[in-house]
Amino acid sequence: xxxxxxxxxxxxxxxLVVVTSAANAQEAIGDPIPEGIEKGEIVLAAVPLAxxxxxxxxxxxxxxxxxxxxIQVLRQLPDASGRLAxxxxxxxxxxxxxxxxxxxxxxxxxxxxVDFSNAAFPNEAGFMGFAFHPEFAQEGLPGYGKLYTAYSAxxxxxxxxxxxxxxxxxxSVVREWTTTxxxxxGFSGTSRVLLxxxxxxxxxxxxxxxxxxxxxxxxxxxxxLYIGFGDGGSAxxxxxxxxxxxxxLGAIVRIDPLATDGGASYGIPAxxxxxxxxxxxxxxxxxxxxxxxxxxxxxxDARMFISDIGQDQIEEINLGVAGANYGxxxxxxxxxxxxxVGRRLGPVYERPAxxxxxxxxxxxxxxxxxxxxxGGGHVYRGVSIPALVGKYVFTEFVRGRILAFDADGVVPGDxxxxxxxxxxxDGVERELVxxxxxxxxxxxxxxxxxxxxxxxxxxLYLLTKGDGRIRRLVSNEADPRYDLDFMGTGDFNDDGxxxxxxxxxxxxxxxxxxxxxxxxxxDSGAANLPRSFDWAFVAIGDFDADGRDDVLLRHTDGxxxxxxxxxxxxxxxxxxxxxxxxxxxxxxxxxxFNGDGTDDLLMRHPxxxxxxxxIRGGSVVEDAAGPxxxxxxxxxxxxxxxxxxxxxxxDVLLRHTxxGAxxxxxxDGRAVDADAQGSAPLTRNLAWQVAAIADFNxxxxxDVLLRHxxxxxxxxxxxxxxxxxxxxxANLTRNLAWQLAAxxxFNGDGxxxxxxxxNDNGRWFLxxxxxxxAMAGRGTARITxxxxxxxx
Numbered sequence: 001x002x003x004x005x006x007x008x009x010x011x012x013x014x015x016l017v018v019v020t021s022a023a024n025a026q027e028a029i030g031d032p033i034p035e036g037i038e039k040g041e042i043v044l045a046a047v048p049l050a051x052x053x054x055x056x057x058x059x060x061x062x063x064x065x066x067x068x069x070x071i072q073v074l075r076q077l078p079d080a081s082g083r084l085a086x087x088x089x090x091x092x093x094x095x096x097x098x099x100x101x102x103x104x105x106x107x108x109x110x111x112x113x114v115d116f117s118n119a120a121f122p123n124e125a126g127f128m129g130f131a132f133h134p135e136f137a138q139e140g141l142p143g144y145g146k147l148y149t150a151y152s153a154x155x156x157x158x159x160x161x162x163x164x165x166x167x168x169x170x171x172s173v174v175r176e177w178t179t180t181x182x183x184x185x186g187f188s189g190t191s192r193v194l195l196x197x198x199x200x201x202x203x204x205x206x207x208x209x210x211x212x213x214x215x216x217x218x219x220x221x222x223x224x225l226y227i228g229f230g231d232g233g234s235a236x237x238x239x240x241x242x243x244x245x246x247x248x249l250g251a252i253v254r255i256d257p258l259a260t261d262g263g264a265s266y267g268i269p270a271x272x273x274x275x276x277x278x279x280x281x282x283x284x285x286x287x288x289x290x291x292x293x294x295x296x297x298x299x300x301d302a303r304m305f306i307s308d309i310g311q312d313q314i315e316e317i318n319l320g321v322a323g324a325n326y327g328x329x330x331x332x333x334x335x336x337x338x339x340x341v342g343r344r345l346g347p348v349y350e351r352p353a354x355x356x357x358x359x360x361x362x363x364x365x366x367x368x369x370x371x372x373x374x375g376g377g378h379v380y381r382g383v384s385i386p387a388l389v390g391k392y393v394f395t396e397f398v399r400g401r402i403l404a405f406d407a408d409g410v411v412p413g414d415x416x417x418x419x420x421x422x423x424x425x426d427g428v429e430r431e432l433v434x435x436x437x438x439x440x441x442x443x444x445x446x447x448x449x450x451x452x453x454x455x456x457x458x459x460l461y462l463l464t465k466g467d468g469r470i471r472r473l474v475s476n477e478a479d480p481r482y483d484l485d486f487m488g489t490g491d492f493n494d495d496g497x498x499x500x501x502x503x504x505x506x507x508x509x510x511x512x513x514x515x516x517x518x519x520x521x522x523d524s525g526a527a528n529l530p531r532s533f534d535w536a537f538v539a540i541g542d543f544d545a546d547g548r549d550d551v552l553l554r555h556t557d558g559x560x561x562x563x564x565x566x567x568x569x570x571x572x573x574x575x576x577x578x579x580x581x582x583x584x585x586x587x588x589x590x591x592x593f594n595g596d597g598t599d600d601l602l603m604r605h606p607x608x609x610x611x612x613x614x615i616r617g618g619s620v621v622e623d624a625a626g627p628x629x630x631x632x633x634x635x636x637x638x639x640x641x642x643x644x645x646x647x648x649x650x651d652v653l654l655r656h657t658x659x660g661a662x663x664x665x666x667x668d669g670r671a672v673d674a675d676a677q678g679s680a681p682l683t684r685n686l687a688w689q690v691a692a693i694a695d696f697n698x699x700x701x702x703d704v705l706l707r708h709x710x711x712x713x714x715x716x717x718x719x720x721x722x723x724x725x726x727x728x729x730a731n732l733t734r735n736l737a738w739q740l741a742a743x744x745x746f747n748g749d750g751x752x753x754x755x756x757x758x759n760d761n762g763r764w765f766l767x768x769x770x771x772x773x774a775m776a777g778r779g780t781a782r783i784t785x786x787x788x789x790x791x792x
Contacts, residue, residue: 012451012579028347032313032335033367037403038421042387043429043476044402047634049100049461052468055090059119061202065441067449069468070122073129073208073294074453074461081183084455086463086470089126091116091151095185095298096470098455099500099633102194107177107187109149114191120170120202125152128293129313131209134223134255137182142258143522145179145189147227150781152199152208160198161265162247162281166232167198172206174227176257178684194257194265195283197248201233207293208376209213214302220558224269227253228306236311236337237329239703242288245280248682250328251319252292252306252763254285273323288326288359294376294451298407299458302571305407307376308362313348315374319412332504334361336412361413364392364405370405371396375451379407382458383657383686384637385475393421393452398440400432400448400464413443424476426606427583436464457657470633474606477639489744489755490540490549493523498744500755500783501551503792507531510787516747516766519782529730530564531554537792539590541599543615552576558583562618578620579613591650594624594669602641602652608632612670630654636663640693642702643674646717653680653693653704660684664721680721682706688714692743695750697726697771703755711736715772730772732756738765741791747777762787 052069070089077083091110094103109116111126118126127149135143153171160167173196179189190433199205207228215221231237231250242250259267274280281489291309298305304320314333318326330340335348343349377394392407402423405416422429437446451466452473460473489498493513500512500519509527513520521770535553543550543562549561558581562574580603594614601613610628615622630636631650639655645666652665662680667675682704691707697717704716704723711734716723732754741757747768754774756765762785767774 026341026343026349028344028349029335031367031369032333032348032364033369035417035686037366037401037418037420040386040404041420042419043422043424044385044433044460044473045390045424045427045476046432046471047474047608048463049470049472050096050103051470052086052088052094052103054468055088055092057090057118057122057161059122061119061121061766063441064122064445065438065449067438067465067468069125070465071463071470072127072451072465073148073466074455074463074470075130075132076135076198076456077182078099078132078134078456079182083185085130085132087127088455089128090122090495091127093127093130093149093187097431097472098635104185107147107149108186111152112191114151114173115153117154117170118152119154119601120152120199123204124203125170126639127151128205128207129209129228131211131225134211134215142694143223145182146175146257147179147187148174148178148194148209148257150174150209150227150348152205153196155198158193158196160196162196163198163200163232163249165198166200169202169233170199170205171654172197172199172229174206174209174225189324192265195227195253195255197229199233204230204233206230207291208295209656210295210297212302213288213297214299220269220271222259223256225257225266226295227257228289228295229253230291230293231289231328232538236339237290238327241291242328243325243330245274245277245284245287248281248283249283250289251284251287252295253281253283254288255283263271273321285322285362286320286326288324288331289318290328290332296376297452298376299381300381300390301378303379303407305363305379307374307394310368310374311607312346313367314365315371315396316393317364317374317377318360318362319410321360324360325357327355327361328439330356331359331361333365333367334415362415363410363412364416364418366396366418371401375449377403377452378454378458378460380454380458380460380706381467382460383452384459384463385473386759387475388421388460395450395452395462397450398447398486400450400466401448402452402462419586432462432464436466436469437465448573457659459635459657467705474634490542490565491547491744492549494547495748496745497748498742498746498753500742500744500792501527502784502789503537505790507533509792510789514744514746514781516768516777527565535561538587539599539601541590541615542599544617545597557581562615574618576618576620578622578625585611589641589650589652590636591643592648593650593651593667595647596767600650600669602628602630606634610633614669624669626670628667629672630665631663639690640702640704642693643700644702646699646701647721651702655690656688660686666720676720677688678721681723682716682720683714684762691740692752692754694743696752696769698750703771705730707740710734713772717771726771731774732767733765761785762789 046580072085093107095106096103133143133146135141153173174194207705212221232241256267268282275282295306306318316333336351338345375395375397380388391404393404402421440447451463453461462471509529511527513523538552560576560579585603588604593600610630612628614624636654639653644651662682664680666676687709688706692705706714713730713732715730717726738756742755746753754767764781764783766781768777
């Protein structure tokens with residue numbers, strides 16, 4: 001080990017000698033990254049899920065902050081229970097679930113006799129990470145019931161595998177726990193130490209633990225535990241552990257926790273990059289990192305992303321590569337440190353013309369003009385926030401900024417531009433520090449300590465230490481895939497055929513009465529509806545039982561108005577009383593749920609609650625309104641509504657955003673027919689998304705039309721929750737430039753038709769339908785091609 005340390009020190013010294021003469025003329029860079037991070041267009045709603053119990057630090061050294069609860073990481077258990085685990089770095093592992101059950105203590109390290117302590121520095125020490133073995137719930141397999149934790153322990157609490165002589169402040173410990181009952185809500189079992197490393201300072205210790213989420217049995221990475229270690233602490237890496245290889249500090253470590261042959265605590269994977277390097281710690285997988293507190297994998301292509309907390313200037317995100325050296329303490333981001341050029345520590349400098357050895361440079365970075373410590377993140381591959389798919393989303397955890405960049409195609413050394421993601425709380429856009437901030441002990445500002453985690457379906461959760469809250473992040477905009485009832489079509493003139501209502505970007509409205517693919521020119525024209533965008537379109541339905549569809553609008557001040565229509569003319573309007581003025585309640589479904597001949601509304605709150613509002617003319621039927629008996633779990637999203645049973649009332653079809661499962665709810669007003677509800681056996685492949693729900697075959701029951709992301713179509717004729725004979729591919733265009741704009745019975749034959757529009761040139765095309773087949777009469781529809789006119 002001594003020979004390797006001498007070699008590493010000699011290399012660093014040689015690098016200094018080479019660059020000193022040129023570097024003496026260098027000046028520190030005052031603003032390393034002058035480009036600021038701008039707010040982007042993406043707005044996410046932060047929806048409360050759970051709140052951790054309040055905890056305190058038994059010992060509070062100087063500068064210890066007073067976080068409500070030091071919640072750090074959330075993970076879904078690898079079973080079918082829907083349970084979510086999260087840790088408080090003060091020593092507690094809690095369980096909740098995707099429905100937000102009150103957190104329960106699963107494991108309290110301070111009660112287990114394992115010498116747990118965060119007293120060295122509570123802001124950065126303590127219970128830092130955990131991971132469930134992928135076989136945790138699979139009885140009979142080696143990883144059954146196994147959980148791994150990373151935490152700080154009292155000095156000299158055991159014999160360290162590395163740096164025993166330096167363990168005078170604390171020790172970093174990785175421990176394996178084996179439960180006797182993986183399905184229990186509390187731990188009962190045994191534990192053992194895997195790895196113990198001495199620490200000479202109170203910070204930059206052990207961090208995240210994780211198993212590769214895409215590795216499968218038989219893969220080289222399956223069941224291997226990755227561990228992040230900081231550079232040992234203090235400032236500027238005074239012992240140069242980042243570039244040293246004799247100890248597993250400033251590194252990502254990779255071990256086999258179940259390989260205990262010969263009495264070893266763990267095994268060394270044969271393909272670890274330093275296995276054959278004399279004097280090197282064979283556990284090291286990558287090095288040259290300052291404080292890699294978080295890392296994650298893109299579940300699409302298995303790339304690893306490492307967030308590394310910077311010293312004085314730069315926060316960075318790197319691609320994880322076996323054998324990579326990320327440069328610390330000679331590099332900070334894409335810049336040189338004072339150590340590298342023989343200058344004052346603190347600022348950064350231009351890099352020398354050559355590197356002393358090949359360094360891996362970040363794919364994204366920001367400087368301290370824009371924020372401070374990076375909180376880690378994930379490449380979003382969920383389905384609830386389409387605008388984020390393929391972006392690496394992460395936090396600047398002090399101020400609580402949510403940041404993102406396009407992860408596809410990133411290049412080390414060519415940092416990707418970063419945008420800020422905005423947040424809304426109860427429908428109002430706010431800064432996270434104003435919602436969850438608490439006093440910062442380093443200055444007179446407030447801090448948040450915000451971190452992101454994902455569940456098994458790739459959906460995002462925001463954890464904030466300032467208030468101890470866990471919030472789901474979902475799109476703040478209505479997802480058009482789930483708003484199928486709100487297309488701008490309806491029978492406004494009571495002729496038995498659907499008409500089209502468009503709105504211009506300047507707020508004007510235009511009415512197109514249809515006869516198949518042709519418009520009735522004499523009757524088309526401007527519709528006298530409000531031009532002001534303070535009035536937003538909500539839905540089209542027959543709210544007054546006169547046989548003609550009406551238009552429902554909502555004002556930014558919370559008022560609602562319905563406009564009774566006769567063709568393009570508004571025959572009456574009124575403010576609708578009894579609907580919520582709270583903007584967080586959004587209309588999610590429309591249909592005649594009680595069979596009285598008028599359309600009703602189903603609204604949903606960001607916390608998952610549903611409420612039923614039957615409408616009669618200008619008011620809500622108060623006696624019949626109330627909470628709807630539908631699931632609060634936000635992973636269940638509306639797929640559409642329709643009369644699937646042919647009984648004269650609309651039913652609700654939900655789909656799970658993670659598993660792709662479907663569930664059918666026959667409605668009687670706000671109540672669900674419990675005997676008839678159940679899962680619907682439609683494809684779970686999330687590449688297939690709902691295009692439309694309507695009666696395409698004139699049998700009195702609603703059908704489901706899906707479209708694949710490659711442009712294919714598939715038709716399911718329905719009878720209640722089950723499909724009937726006649727399903728199959730629909731012969732509609734696969735060209736993705738053609739998007740479904742509207743559905744309706746445009747030719748009056750009693751069957752719903754599909755109206756397409758090209759998203760590049762504005763052309764329209766009508767497909768009259770008979771089940772899954774397009775019939776004669778298809779062709780170009782004579783509607784404006786001006787893309788300034790769109791569906792309202």
